[in-house]
Amino acid sequence: MLSNIKSAVRNSLIYGLGNLSVKLVGLVLIPVYTNPKFLSFSDYGVLGVMEATTQIIIALLGLALTQAFTRWYWDKEYSKKQKSIFFTLLTFLFGISLLCVICLIPFTEQFSEVLFKKTDFSFLIKLMLISSAIQMLSMIPLTLLKLQGKPGLYSTSNILKLLVTLLFTIYLVVFNAKGLEGIYEAQIIGGVIFFVLLSRFIIKNIQARFELKILGEMLIFSLPLILGSISGILLITFDRYTLNYLADLTDVGVYTLGYRIANTIKILVIVSVQLALSPMLFKMMDQPDNKRFYSKIMTYFSYLVILAVMFLSFFSLEIVKVFTASVKYWDAAKVIPVISFALFFGMLKDTSLIGLQIIKKTKIIGAIIFLVAILNLFLNILLIPRYTIMGASVATLISQIIFFIVIFIFAQRHYFIPYELMKIAKMTLLALILYGLSLLTSELNLVLRLVIKTTLIISFPFLLYPLGFYEKIELDRLRGAWRKWRNPAKWKENLKKMNDPGLSKN
Secondary structure, three states: OHHHHHHHHHHHHHHHHHHHHHHHHHHHHHHHHOOOOOOOHHHHHHHHHHHHHHHHHHHHHHOOHHHHHHHHHOOHHHHHHHHHHHHHHHHHHHHHHHHHHHHHHHHHHHHHHHHHOOOOOHHHHHHHHHHHHHHHHHHHHHHHHHHOOOHHHHHHHHHHHHHHHHHHHHHHHHHOOOHHHHHHHHHHHHHHHHHHHOHHHHHHOOOOOOOHHHHHHHHHHHHHHHHHHHHHHHHHHHHHHHHHHHOOHHHHHHHHHHHHHHOHHHHHHHHHHHHHHHHHHHHOOOOOOHHHHHHHHHHHHHHHHHHHHHHHHHOHHHHHHHHOOOHHHHHHHHOHHHHHHHHHHHHHHHHHOHHHHHOOOHHHHHHHHHHHHHHHHHHHHHHHHHHHHHHHHHHHHHHHHHHHHHHHHHHHHHOOOOOOHHHHHHHHHHHHHHHHHHHOOOOOOHHHHHHHHHHHHHHHHHHOOOOOOOOHHHHHHHHHHHHHHOOHHHHHHHHHHHHOHHHOOO
16 A cells, blocks of 8 residues: 555656646736736636636536546456547547537627627637637546556646747737737647647557447446536536626636635645546555555545645735735635635545445436535525625535535445544644634734744644644654655655655565
8 A cells, every 4th residue: 555655646746746837827827817907807807707617618528528538448348448448539529529619609699698798708708619629628638648647748748738828828918918818819729739749649549449339338427427527617616607697707806816826726736646546546446455545545635735725825815915916806815715625625525436436326426516516506696795705715615515525425325435534624623723823913014924824834743743643653654754855965866766666665
């Protein structure tokens, strides 16, 4: 089990470097997007609604087939058909995407009217449809890279794509004054470059045979997940749609900024670890110690994510002030801690899903996601008229907590895993207490405030010790890690060993 955890850590770091570039690009663009010279406050609100719509379109076009691909790829029965399955998915989804874009483009004026009560954004929606289709298709080779354990190529291709997108976004928005349209034109260019960069990898892994029977089986597997996937996207986008209809686009813009900053946790930490773990989880499903492995993964994953949640929550106002170009966006700092904790419970939900996925109980997953999405819509309608952006963030947090609880109960009922819930509860409660203490520093000067908040975060792992959080073997491992990494002169040698597991003992 230790060797698997080491491998997960190593791959998570590599994926993390790739996802770091995603957030760096996003952070570089925040001062551009929040500068009234380039995008008005309402334009940034429009961007928030368009980003939410993009996620829904990607979920619709993808038909949840990447999840089926992950499940089928490691099935021993189809091990000799991996290349033809990849070809089948890529060509099938390309055909679906092309057909949908062609059919939807004539109705973009009507979509603009429904979303924004005017037809001014018709061309922007056309660009968004094309960009969404390209993003959805890119998920297939990215999934294959993840399944084949190629985090280096995964990260490199993503970084190059993002650099191209960043450069073209700045050129089109800042120097050509193309506004929102320039953002989506840059995304389309970046998407095309991505496929050019991976063309050799794609061709190498294709066998031109259409596996109709296997595709049918995968679609049957995915059908319950399609509803769940769409409901899941609606669950995280209802807030912006409801703000758009019950508040105004300025509120959407402020909330979108707060959500974008909080979402750093998901992109940089949660997704990086999930990318490394996903193929390993299914490889482990027939191993004798798999349940202890799954249990420890939830504990260690929670530990890592809660530290990220604390960092963003403690320094939310300082971060917003650094990256925004207008004081009107400073209210975004209020929603960052709430959304950050919502993302933490979302991670717990995703981690506890493994049992239902192993036994292929996808109908349960789809039904629960659908019901929670309805609950989220109700909460948004109830809370936003009175509390605007705070109402939207609280609705998200409540929905994610309930989502986790319900999924956990059903998953444990069908496939019991001895998760360490008490440890996770201790971490969560301690993080909340420390966050409450950090709020008491709001009237202090900046330097003193930063010092106290940093001290509170550093104290977190030490305060867990008297709470009986650590096992003896974990303390031994921590001491060993300290001895190994405390000398910076040996970091280069240690990193080499991480990249080549054969150089170190498991």
